[in-house]
């Protein structure tokens with residue numbers, strides 16, 4: 402495995418040289434975050450990001466993410482031009498040495514929580530989702546933690562309206578249309594596409610979601626069989642759903658050669674509905690068996706990229722929720738331990 406770390410480029414509050422100091426760190430996971438969705442990234446920007454990473458001895462082999470325009474998901478007439486731009490971005494990424502691209506196909510919201518600073522007993526805080534609080538949200542007057550600056554109310558209502566008669570199959574067909582056009586480019590330039598699961602893994606506000614469980618992935622892989630059509634297996638996203646057996650999924654897709662990127666994070670289910678809190682990475686802290694996850698990956702020949710997904714805010718750090726240094730670095734140390742043990746045992 403190659404251990405990586407998400408880095409938001411020069412605007413990230415964490416100096417990139419700190420990342421190099423994390424044991425066994427191989428590279429950054431980043432993107433041209435300042436380019437509007439649907440536009441082509443400049444090769445200069447990509448080269449600049451790469452040279453900053455390389456300058457401190459880190460690689461830049463994983464992009465997270467190249468965002469997919471809503472018009473592609475909705476299957477609008479503009480999609481062909483947008484898909485062309487997407488293909489061009491894949492080619493440009495490949496030209497600077499990128500090997501894996503993470504993306505998602507969630508309508509409108511690519512993550513959702515009801516709390517950004519959930520207070521934990523130990524004094525740390527983390528992202529959380531409460532079923533009860535979610536019931537109180539009015540879809541016609543949406544105010545969502547972390548989202549209020551991204552869309553105006555009019556834009557949001559327009560998007561929700563556009564999807565209102567949209568079925569899971571409609572969205573799936575548009576995903577296949579997209580993949581049938583981008584995967585041949587990936588095959589040509591050697592880039593692995595890794596779809597990120599729905600976060601959390603169920604429909605919200607009547608928006609269809611199609612990457613929420615094992616059957617969803619199987620259907621997607623059957624439709625476009627190239628192994629470059631793969632998954633970012635985010636344990637915290639799939640694992641928030643009680644319906645997902647994350648250990649089994651990690652083993653299965655490692656074996657199939659479709660697990661290109663592993664996001665490791667634990668969650669604690671806090672009621673018998675859908676509520677959960679993001680916790681530290683250790684098995685003991687949450688509801689997922691992290692040692693079994695890593696073991697399943699190693700036993701089944703996983704050789705992709707790994708990153709600690711979100712972390713808590715600890716030790717007084719006040720970072721972008723989920724993306725502080727300290728708890729993610731602790732996660733790295735733990736992940737290194739799990740892999741070292743699993744690899745020795747399975748030699």
Ligand SMILES: [Mn+2]
Pocket residue numbers: 597635638664710
């Ligand atoms: Mn993730």
